[in-house]
Amino acid sequence: MIYRNKTEAYWEPLLTIARDELGIHSFDPMGKPSADIRMCRVEDIGRALERAYDLGLMVGHTVTRAGCVNGECA
Known part of the structure; x- marks a missing residue:
C-alpha cells in the first residue's frame, strides 16, 4: 500500500498509533x-483500531462543535 499524501492532518496521529500499538515506525516500503x-x-x-476510531470520533466532534460555534448548525 502506497500513501501519496502525507500532509493530511490524520497522518501523524495514525503513525503514532501504529508505532505505539504495533511497533511500526513508517508506512513506507x-x-x-x-x-x-x-x-x-x-x-x-484491535487496540490500534480502537484508538484510531476514538481519534476519529474526537476529531468529528471537534469539527462539528466548531461549525456550530460559527453558525453552521441547523
Whole structure:
C-alpha cells in the first residue's frame, strides 16, 4: 500500500498509533518485500483500531462543535 499524501492532518496521529500499538515506525516500503511483512497480535491490532476510531470520533466532534460555534448548525 502506497500513501501519496502525507500532509493530511490524520497522518501523524495514525503513525503514532501504529508505532505505539504495533511497533511500526513508517508506512513506507522497506525495499525487500519480506521486510514489509510483520506479525502482529490480534489484540494489538484491535487496540490500534480502537484508538484510531476514538481519534476519529474526537476529531468529528471537534469539527462539528466548531461549525456550530460559527453558525453552521441547523
